[in-house]
Amino acid sequence: MKRSRVVIVGGGLLGAGVANALAARSVPVTLLEAATPGSGASASTFAWANAQKKKPDAYFRLNADGLAAYHRLAEHAAGRRWFHGVGNVEIATDAASSAALDAVVADLAARGYRAERITARQAAELDPVIDPGRALDAAWFPAEGWVDTERMIADLLDQAGAAGAEIRAHCPVARFEPSGARTKVVLADGEEILADQVVCAAGAATQRLLAASSITVPLIEEGDRRSRGPGDERYLAVGGLADTAALRVPLRRILHTPDMGLRPTATGRAVLGGDGAGSRVPRSDQGVFGLGPMLIDRARKVFPAFADVPVERVRVGVRPLPADGLTVAGFTERLPGLYVLVTHSGVTLAPHLAELVAGELVDDREAPELAAFRPARFG
Numbered sequence: 001m002k003r004s005r006v007v008i009v010g011g012g013l014l015g016a017g018v019a020n021a022l023a024a025r026s027v028p029v030t031l032l033e034a035a036t037p038g039s040g041a042s043a044s045t046f047a048w049a050n051a052q053k054k055k056p057d058a059y060f061r062l063n064a065d066g067l068a069a070y071h072r073l074a075e076h077a078a079g080r081r082w083f084h085g086v087g088n089v090e091i092a093t094d095a096a097s098s099a100a101l102d103a104v105v106a107d108l109a110a111r112g113y114r115a116e117r118i119t120a121r122q123a124a125e126l127d128p129v130i131d132p133g134r135a136l137d138a139a140w141f142p143a144e145g146w147v148d149t150e151r152m153i154a155d156l157l158d159q160a161g162a163a164g165a166e167i168r169a170h171c172p173v174a175r176f177e178p179s180g181a182r183t184k185v186v187l188a189d190g191e192e193i194l195a196d197q198v199v200c201a202a203g204a205a206t207q208r209l210l211a212a213s214s215i216t217v218p219l220i221e222e223g224d225r226r227s228r229g230p231g232d233e234r235y236l237a238v239g240g241l242a243d244t245a246a247l248r249v250p251l252r253r254i255l256h257t258p259d260m261g262l263r264p265t266a267t268g269r270a271v272l273g274g275d276g277a278g279s280r281v282p283r284s285d286q287g288v289f290g291l292g293p294m295l296i297d298r299a300r301k302v303f304p305a306f307a308d309v310p311v312e313r314v315r316v317g318v319r320p321l322p323a324d325g326l327t328v329a330g331f332t333e334r335l336p337g338l339y340v341l342v343t344h345s346g347v348t349l350a351p352h353l354a355e356l357v358a359g360e361l362v363d364d365r366e367a368p369e370l371a372a373f374r375p376a377r378f379g
Helices: 013-024 057-073 077-082 095-110 120-126 149-162 203-211 286-302 346-363 368-373
Strands: 002-009 029-032 088-092 116-119 137-141 145-147 166-168 173-179 182-187 192-200 225-229 232-235 238-244 254-257 260-264 270-273 311-318 328-331 338-342
Touching: 002 013, 002 182, 013 029, 013 149, 013 338, 013 346, 029 149, 029 192, 057 077, 057 145, 057 346, 057 368, 077 149, 088 095, 088 120, 095 116, 095 137, 116 120, 120 137, 149 166, 173 192, 173 203, 192 203, 192 346, 203 338, 238 286, 260 286, 270 286, 286 311, 328 346, 328 368, 338 346, 346 368
Parallel strands: 002 029, 002 192, 029 166, 088 254, 192 338
Antiparallel strands: 088 137, 116 137, 173 182, 182 192, 225 232, 238 270, 238 311, 254 260, 260 270, 328 338
């Protein structure tokens, strides 16, 4: 049986971030990833770093601090490689969406978050892809940005490996077991690793993995559905994106309309996502290929620059969604050495959570920012 100071299960943004934060503190770390690092939810995220519409206040504050952490990292060359603080423009196309922006901006401004109402003409000055003739007005969120998750995970794991962490891909975990004062990690092939502490950062697989160890942390599962209206049933945890070919005039900012979002890429392409995108059919259904035409049609109705831009790729994935919508971060009661970390806001929170969690593991110090998010709330 192998021994390790800390075992991290999951090689997405959260797992990679915690591995790097611990390795930087000279903690012996082994990271286990069931497939390849970054191939889960991190590969099918819109990757928008923001704190909008996050409630209750403790969750908003956690996300606002997460966004601030990115800006601190972007002061250094490494952070600028993967965080792009280009800001976000949200466009209203009618009176209802304009009123909705009024409410969002008023709420965020009252909380000290940078948000302001602007005219359609001002929006077009921020990004020439915007046609002021097709917008009623807009809102501007200058601190928000997007994250190159693939590059970020690669950088974090490279840094962790250089500091001594062991990174193991294609090592699925079956369960966790108590072993005296330690926790035993049992791999699917029967290998066992004895750890002083274990961080379960397995994303959408968290509920299944913990259930095998008789621990309850409920997530909204891939097959869970809800009716949004007559003939409109959604798979709540399933989301999809469409990647376009390169634009003649690349996007400068993240853009949102009432029914979709668009963001730039480092190669001049655009990533499209939106309400209901990819969630109307199971991932195994051929209907997912209708996602690309649906999203590009939405974009063309508001942005003429997309008139002749084709879709090159469709991505559909499962979001890690705790049942109450809030982050889960903390030690379990049944296995005191097992720390659970799962959230729907992984992109926004990854750097901030990595530091908070590393502090709780190494310094034996509870972070007050995480007090409202412990797994014990599920009983």
